[in-house]
Amino acid sequence: MILITGGAGYIGSHTVINLLNNNYEVVIFDNLSTGHIETVNMLKSIGDIKFEQGDLFNIKDLENLFSKYDIEAVIHFAAFSLVEESCINPQKYYINNVIGTLNLLNTMLKYNVKKIVFSSTCATYGVPKTLPIDENHPQNPINPYGNTKLTVEGILKDYDKAYELKSIILRYFNVAGCDHLTRIGEWHIPETHLIPNILKSVTEKDKVFKIFGTDYDTKDGTCIRDYVNVEDLAEAHRLAFEYLNKKNKSDIFNIGTEKGNTVKEIFDICKKITNTNIKVEETQRRAGDPPILYANAKKAKEILGWTPKKTLYDSIKTAFEWQRKLTD
Numbered sequence: 001m002i003l004i005t006g007g008a009g010y011i012g013s014h015t016v017i018n019l020l021n022n023n024y025e026v027v028i029f030d031n032l033s034t035g036h037i038e039t040v041n042m043l044k045s046i047g048d049i050k051f052e053q054g055d056l057f058n059i060k061d062l063e064n065l066f067s068k069y070d071i072e073a074v075i076h077f078a079a080f081s082l083v084e085e086s087c088i089n090p091q092k093y094y095i096n097n098v099i100g101t102l103n104l105l106n107t108m109l110k111y112n113v114k115k116i117v118f119s120s121t122c123a124t125y126g127v128p129k130t131l132p133i134d135e136n137h138p139q140n141p142i143n144p145y146g147n148t149k150l151t152v153e154g155i156l157k158d159y160d161k162a163y164e165l166k167s168i169i170l171r172y173f174n175v176a177g178c179d180h181l182t183r184i185g186e187w188h189i190p191e192t193h194l195i196p197n198i199l200k201s202v203t204e205k206d207k208v209f210k211i212f213g214t215d216y217d218t219k220d221g222t223c224i225r226d227y228v229n230v231e232d233l234a235e236a237h238r239l240a241f242e243y244l245n246k247k248n249k250s251d252i253f254n255i256g257t258e259k260g261n262t263v264k265e266i267f268d269i270c271k272k273i274t275n276t277n278i279k280v281e282e283t284q285r286r287a288g289d290p291p292i293l294y295a296n297a298k299k300a301k302e303i304l305g306w307t308p309k310k311t312l313y314d315s316i317k318t319a320f321e322w323q324r325k326l327t328d
């Protein structure tokens with residue numbers, strides 16, 4: 001059985017569907033702090049999953065979990081991930097993302113579970129020195145959130161050397177879209193990601209979408225990001241788990257499409273898909289936004305055999321259908 005921490009959240013729940021489709025047994029562990037019971041109930045209607053409500057911070061919850069189920073590996077999504085909040089309240093982030101993960105790893109060791117796939121992020125690279133960003137790019141996070149993820153990466157390296165706990169670290173770029181049947185989707189409160197925020201300006205009255213900075217050195221002056229579809233990302237987790245099972249070797253992979261799109265390009269696709277003249281306000285740059293980020297994901301393609309299959313259009317289309325469901 002595979003343990004999915006944070007499986008009631010956005011990326012974790014999509015990975016659960018992928019694993020169910022590939023006949024894996026899963027147990028979700030989630031404290032529902034940012035995840036949703038409705039998502040868990042939907043997953044239960046799709047397949048035979050187990051759900052344990054609990055907190056990484058509570059060793060007893062972890063002990064109960066590992067003694068109740070025969071866990072062979074962990075895919076670890078549970079974390080807080082709001083960059084701005086992490087700057088205001090770093091303590092909350094270090095406690096949850098670092099100490100929470102240490103509790104998980106130590107319980108894994110106690111129960112002799114030695115395989116983990118970990119959700120890291122391109123935020124660990126900080127402001128890029130070279131583009132596209134490959135896995136050897138220097139890591140200099142510019143916010144506490146990125147620091148917590150980099151800290152865990154370091155812990156995983158040390159735990160491999162000392163205890164032979166093997167890990168696959170996936171550093172994802174921006175994630176977008178939802179389940180193609182719109183059964184689950186992106187449901188962050190507050191929502192800080194670009195695509196759902198543009199779409200909320202369509203589904204929610206009085207919401208005006210803001211572009212932060214139109215004077216960057218890019219083709220139309222707005223920031224460039226690499227948007228990977230969440231179903232493709234879910235597939236990357238399954239492939240990473242299977243690689244780990246087969247090779248029993250730690251490794252690190254970027255997961256992105258290797259294509260960059262500007263905020264204005266995304267906005268234009270949203271206008272087309274929603275057939276709406278979305279209200280927009282152009283404002284100042286936000287501190288800490290690198291102008292351009294996009295991945296070199298050749299390693300994941302060559303070693304994991306992963307290829308992104310969905311287009312940005314697919315992602316925005318499903319995201320819009322989901323957004324309409326959420327506001328209905």
Ligand SMILES: NC(=O)c1ccc[n+]([C@@H]2O[C@H](COP(=O)([O-])OP(=O)(O)OC[C@H]3O[C@@H](n4cnc5c(N)ncnc54)[C@H](O)[C@@H]3O)[C@@H](O)[C@H]2O)c1
Nearest residue numbers: 006008009010011030031032033034035055056078079081
């Ligand atoms: N969404 C993105 O664009 C993105 C990009 C790069 C990396 N990531 C990483 O991917 C992972 C998943 O992101 P997401 O967007 O699905 O977030 P999410 O908030 O939707 O999901 C996180 C889940 O973890 C649970 N959780 C948090 N702390 C917990 C704890 N202490 N104990 C038990 N459960 C806990 C939450 O309730 C939630 O269900 C995170 O680690 C995030 O840092 C996300």
